[in-house]
Amino acid sequence: MRLIFTFLLLSANFFYAQKQLPDSLKRFGYAELKKKFNDYDENDKIQESKIIAKYYLLKAKLERNNLQMAEGYILVHFNEDFPQAMKYIDSVFIVTKNAKESSYEAIAYRMKGNLYYKNDNLKAALDNYIISLKHAQKQKDQKLIAYANLNIAYINSHIGRNVEAAKMFRHYYDSKELSESEHNQTRINLINCYIESDQLDSVNVLIKEGLDYSAKNQNKYSNSQYLYLSGFSYLKQKKYEQAIQEFSKSYDYFSSIEDNNANYVLYSLGKSYEGLNDKKKTVEYFTKLDANVEKTNITFPDLRDVYTFLIDYYKENNDTQKQLYYIDRFLKVDKKLDEQFKYLSTELPKKYDTPNLLREKENIIKDLNNNKTGLYASISVLGLILILFIYLYYKSKKTEKEYRKIAQDLIHSIEKKHMESVENQKHEIVREEILPQIEEEEEEEELVEAEEAEEILVEMRDRSGNSLSEDVTKSILKDLNTFESKGHFLKKGITLASLAKTIKTNTAYLSEVINTQQGKNFTTYLNDLRIDYVSERLLEDKKLRSYKLPAIADELGYNNVQAFATAFKKKTGTTPSIYIKEIENAMAS
Known part of the structure; x- marks a missing residue:
């Protein structure tokens, strides 16, 4: 009964406060009420902030003050569910329709964007942020321009454009346009972008500043x-145990208030345990995360890793039912993420990046109109830029044409190689059936020649004293042949040292054999094996060609797509994307 009694007591106190609080608020003006709302809201005192917001709106309605009614609707929408919050924001448009103060259009569209973002409708969020930005620019309201730019930066970060987003966050973090709480939120997003893009130098300093701010307030x-960002930094550095400690403290709080940040923490906890090779713990957190995602339908790109892990885990454990379940979940989430990514990656440059560039161009031209000499100079510069652009365009077209030709030649050479392989197999059958006697005589001759060559080689080794013994060389070559034939070169994290340890030799011997027998160093040898393998596999496997480049790179054992693309270009002279495109063209014709 103690828990029930405590709940009833708290409820009674709350209703008493709700009844009494408005009377105590009568002496406050709108600015003071808004400050109180912000103080309560930032410290998670949701019920108190609700009371302040409703009183603010009631006061504005009684006084028939449309602009303050708009502010009241904005305040009350913060702690409502999506449909009700949208109604409040629509009310902002209605009460400010005839107002001379037109900044509310920019504000209301941004609030709608925030609601869509919170409910994982990133397409609608972006569209509303763009409209908000246009209204803010029309009003030349630098504060509202900053808000819209920061919201769009959030979306850039969400789809992986962290470098672009970090530039915007850094700009406003260093400016004086934001309040203390807004400055803090910008710092949080800046840290996240730095960690995601592996720019870890300034992260610890910024996290300490943030923790000091949080403690002070x-x-x-x-x-x-x-705490989550601190854990994320540790995770990036593969310090998994430190990461788990920070994530656990962060999760205790976010899960207690049912905040969506708990899902990001669950993902990161799972990745930390995966780093420790604790599969059971990884599954525990990933399963909990999937349950949350299914309930809220709020997704994020990293969920793909969650489902591929769970699918592989249950496949290894022969649990077909769960394997099929997570395949179904993966397909649903992946479809939604793919639709969002395609839309955002197309619309962001078209609706945001390009207008910004055009606006910069217009500003330059406008400034130049005030200075005739500067005008001519700038036109010359723009002309040179245009010429350079045309040159680079045609150069890129020429390069693309060359890459396509190389890709076509590569396809033909592989096809020719396959045909020759078939012919060789036929000839081998003929040799076995028709020419056994000739082959026996040739073998005897070759044996004599081999013995003579071996005597010369032994003599040369005895003179130089540098070459490896024949037994050692043969043993290493045999192990390398197994390494190649079984596709072990596709594993991640292979180094000269790790391979030497696997085949029970040392790095000096292994390096010498690869250099002398293959005529290349270990890195080139490994890359060549992978690129030769994928060149043939792409030609044969339509499903592999449908993968995105990061997925192909991962299958080949590369840590990132850049390393794969560089190795492919170096080996073949063309790019993976053009090679795949030319295969598709060849198959279609």
Whole structure:
């Protein structure tokens, strides 16, 4: 009964406060009420902030003050569910329709964008942020321009454009246009972008600043965000145990308030345990994450890793039912993520990047109109840029044509190689059936020649004293042949040292055999094996050609797509994407 009694007591106190609080608020003006709302909201005092917001709106309605009614609708929408919140924001448009103060259009569209973003409709979020930015620019309101730019930066970060997003966050983080709490939120997003793009140099300093801010303001929510970022930094550095400690503290808080940040923490906890090779713990956190995602339908790109891990795990454990379940979940989530990514990656440059560039161009031309000499100079510069652009365009076209020709030649050479292999097999059959006697005589001659060559080689080794013994060389070559034939070169993290350890030799011997027998160093040898393998496999396997380049790179054992693309270009002289495209063209014709 103790728990029930405590709940009833708290409920009674709350209703008493709800009844009494408005009377105590009558002496406050709108600015003071808004400050109180912000203080309560930032410290997770949701019920108190709700009361303030409703009183603010009621006060504005009684006084028939449309602009303050708009502010009231904005305040009350923060702690409502999606449909009700949308109704409140639509009310902002209605009460400010005839107002001279037109900044509310920019504000309302941004609020709608935030609601869509929170509910994982990134397409609608981006469209509303773009409209908000246009209204803010029309009003020349630098504060609202900053808000819209920061919101669009959030979307850039969400789809992996962290370098672009970090530039925007850094710009406003260093500016004086934001309030203390807005500055703090910008710092959080800046840290996240730095970690995602492996720019870890400034992360620790920024996290310490954030933790100090959270302690000073007694802000548990903000403190938990910085604990998560601290864990994320450790995870990137593969310091898994430290990461788990920070994530666990962060998760305790976010899960207690049912905040969506808990899902990011669950993902990171799972990845940390995966790094420790603790599959059971990884499955525990990934399963919990999937349950949350299914309930809220709020996704994020890293979920693909979650489902591929769970699918592989249950496949290894012969649990077909769960394997099929997570395949189905993967397909649903992947479809949604793919649709969002395609839309955002197309619309962001078209609706945001290009207009910004055009606006910069217009500003340059406008400034030049005030200075005739500067005008001519700038036109000359723009002309040179145009010429350079045309040159680079035609050069890129020429290069692409060369790459396509190389790709076509590569396809033909592989096909020819396959045909020759078939012919060789036929000839081998003929040799076995028709020419056994000739072959026996040839073998005897070759044996004599081999013995003579071996005597010369032994003599040369005895003179030089540098070459490996024949037994050692043969043993290493045999192991390398197994390494190649069984496709072990596709495993991740292979180094000269790890391979030497696997085949029970040392790096000096292994390096010498590869250099003398293959005529290349270990890195080139490994890359050549992988690229030769994928060149043939892409030609034969339509399913592999449908994969995105990062997935292909991962199958080949590369840590990132850049390393794969560089190795492919170096070996073949063309790019993976053009090679795949030319295969598709060849298959279609």
